[in-house]
Amino acid sequence: GAVVSQHPSRVICKSGTSVKIECRSLDFQATTMFWYRQFPKKSLMLMATSNEGSKATYEQGVEKDKFLINHASLTLSTLTVTSAHPEDSSFYICSARVGEKLFFGSGTQLSVL
Amino acid sequence: GENVEQHPSTLSVQEGDSAVIKCTYSDSASNYFPWYKQELGKRPQLIIDIRSNVGEKKDQRIAVTLNKTAKHFSLHITETQPEDSAVYFCAPTGGYQKVTFGTGTKLQVIP
Numbered sequence: 315g316a317v318v319s320q321h322p323s324r325v326i327c328k329s330g331t332s333v334k335i336e337c338r339s340l341d342f343q344a345t346t347m348f349w350y351r352q353f354p355k356k357s358l359m360l361m362a363t364s365n366e367g368s369k370a371t372y373e374q375g376v377e378k379d380k381f382l383i384n385h386a387s388l389t390l391s392t393l394t395v396t397s398a399h400p401e402d403s404s405f406y407i408c409s410a411r412v413g414e415k416l417f418f419g420s421g422t423q424l425s426v427l
Numbered sequence: 428g429e430n431v432e433q434h435p436s437t438l439s440v441q442e443g444d445s446a447v448i449k450c451t452y453s454d455s456a457s458n459y460f461p462w463y464k465q466e467l468g469k470r471p472q473l474i475i476d477i478r479s480n481v482g483e484k485k486d487q488r489i490a491v492t493l494n495k496t497a498k499h500f501s502l503h504i505t506e507t508q509p510e511d512s513a514v515y516f517c518a519p520t521g522g523y524q525k526v527t528f529g530t531g532t533k534l535q536v537i538p
Contacts, residue, residue, distance in 0.1 A: 348526065357516060358471070358528045371525075407470060414459040414520055418470040 316342045316412050321418025328397055328427055335393045335422045337408035344387035344410035349381075352405040352421075364391045398426040428456045432492045433517060433529040440507050441537050451499045458521035458526030460493055463528075464513045471516060475502070479521075497521045507536045 317340040327333050337347060345366050350358040362383050364370040370383035380402075382394040395402050407421040430453040435510050440446050450460075458479040463471035477484045477491045477500065481536055490503040500519070517529040 346524065350528075359532045360525055360527065363525050371464070405468070408525075411524075411526065414471070415461075415476075416471075416518070416526060420470050421468070423468065 316415075316417040317343070317408065318408060318410050318417050318419045320408055320422060322369055322422060323420055324423045324425075326425045326427065329399055333395045333396075333398055333424060335406055335424075337391045337393075337409075337410075339389045339410050339417075340411060342410075344391070344412075346386060346411050347385060348393035348409045348411065348416070349383060349391075349393050350407050350409065352407065352415045354405075358407065359394075395424065398424070400426045402426050429457070429519065429527040431517065431519060431527050431529040433515075435530050435532060436530065437533045437535070439535045439537060442509060444507055446502075446504045446507055446511070446534055446536075448515055448517075448534070450497055450519065450529050452517075452519040453498065454519065455498065456521050456522065457498075459462060459518040460500045460517070460519050462490065462491060463516045463518060465516060466478045467469050470485075474515075504534075509536050509538050512536045520534065 319338045321336050345362045345368045352358050357368045363369045364383045364385040366385045372378045380416045385391040403426045408419040409416045432451045434449050461476035464474045465471040475489050475491045488505045495499040515532045
């Protein structure tokens with residue numbers, strides 16, 4: 315099956331710093347990558363859809379200047395949380411769609427102090 | 428957009444009993460209906476899926492049934508085991524490019 319590698323798995327940072335999360339498709343080309351955010355005991359909430367070579371499509375209520383998404387190649391999509399604050403602490407997970415199926419990264423637990 | 432709801436939100440069963448989780452969706456263009464199992468801090472894992480031209484699919488202790496007319500599909504787990512304890516999500520797909528997950532169901536299997 316398709317493999318999506320996500321790094322880092324866990325990051326702790328100070329308030330005001332920026333954090334970059336990478337997702338790579340290892341054995342296939344991902345033209346579309348979804349970025350989700352998940353709070354404890356909650357569902358996966360779609361933040362944005364990233365398409366290779368074009369601007370990401372953000373969901374309503376998600377600040378595009380706060381959560382920068384770049385999909386510069388068919389195998390790499392990145393999410394940068396800029397000027398992180400404690401309320402940005404969450405589990406972030408990417409997913410690539412291959413046909414009708416979703417293949418997930420392993421997730422990144424972000425803790426902002 | 429798609430409205431996807433799951434019921435119940437929590438479910439506790441005795442080991443060996445059956446569990447049923449229902450997913451209701453709004454997008455009539457949905458044509459692929461997967462169920463995912465997510466353990467704490469882990470990525471969701473696809474456990475079973477069904478397409479709109481099929482009404483039921485079974486894989487050992489797990490089954491999925493689809494009622495496309497009523498826009499709902501259900502996950503059935505028989506002979507539950509403690510390792511089935513997790514959060515389960517549905518994610519009906521089709522129509523829109525993006526995939527919306529259901530509200531989630533926390534299943535607890537009591538030994």
